[in-house]
Amino acid sequence: MSTHSLRKTSAISFEKVAGTAPDLIDMYKDAGDSLRKQDLIGTRAAVYLVIDRSLSMEGYYLNGTVQRLSDQILSLTAHVDDDGIVQVAFFDDDVRTIGRGRGLFRRSQKLADVALGAHQGRIAELHNSLGRMGGTRYRPAMEAVMEHYRASTAYQDSTPAFVVFQTDGAPHDEDETADFLRSTQHENVRWQFVPFGQENQFGCLSRLPGNVGISAVGHDPLSMPSAELYNRLVTGLPRS
Template identity: 40%
Template structure:
């Protein structure tokens, strides 16, 4: 579990180098993010050259409206691309919005990312259609997309929310079932709530491997240093890769 409100990661004994991004042609606006994400991956023990499909899941419940209007959600999308450029060979991040149900998955890419979140939010009806909070429907959408993609590399899912869900039992079941899959869920919280349910998911029993982590980005996530965000998102990913290989979930 990684929680900046409870503990901090110790500094590495020796300087770590950023992973060499597989992507070329990274837009100037993302270069710094790509480098910073690479440092965090190395600190987390992710092997150089490791590939993974990066997904971004965004909470579109009513309480999230200020984070959409402030640009905090778009900022997270940019940060997800910076992470993907280190791990994914196609430079694309599938984006899943959810509230009471999932919305059609759209792609964010190095060639198309500016304003994509705001554009999609508007196409879905903006504030007028924002609903409740049900995690399991979004998790199912990610799992289905991953299975249908034919991917052979694991998936790293950035799952953002600002509130506990209304479907707690189904979410627990879905996460436990998903522990048999090569998918890691990196939950990131926005807001002032302690998000106790996400803390529970982080230590959920009955899983093949620990396939989830939780990081609280606080009430002003856009003001959080990129390095802190990436450290939080990737803190347990390297550990999971090792455990998943030991269980035969990864080659």
């Protein structure tokens, strides 16, 4: 009998989410419903969220779209990872480094935590600390995610990585991106793209390996119910 079949429970209980992040309860319920439809309750994964900071994304930050996506992914994470944390990376022309601490203790890192109970306004806080917005190169952020995952206890425990990669434009480094994604196809990682805008501009992704999926949300992601987003996302969740 598989480990998955022995633990048909979410990583974090409804009661704990209600006590820690009551504003996420509806999203948590929707995510659970989508997982049950696919018989995925009990699945475990290390969840990453990669967010586009190209200049064309500015409006999506200002109107709360990016924060909402972060909340949606965090609510899904509560079902599959018991630390209640999503590792987040931001990219434009390069992966952006995030300062942590102050003075002599200040350190730069490529990923930041978004945690249950400390999620409200977190995306704006991080985004506003990163300065100007730039272009669209995927590969540096992908490399940062894989570097973090390979150094993690999740990797050592053979827990799969589920990377939600948000963008609103095709990459300027298409060949480099394709080569890197192909290099990960035999690793325990799934890349699930969430394009904002016209889905047909991301045709390059549909020709990539089987560990890559696309869950397009159109020009107005705020109008898409969370339940519909989860129904699309969970089909790409790796089965642990």
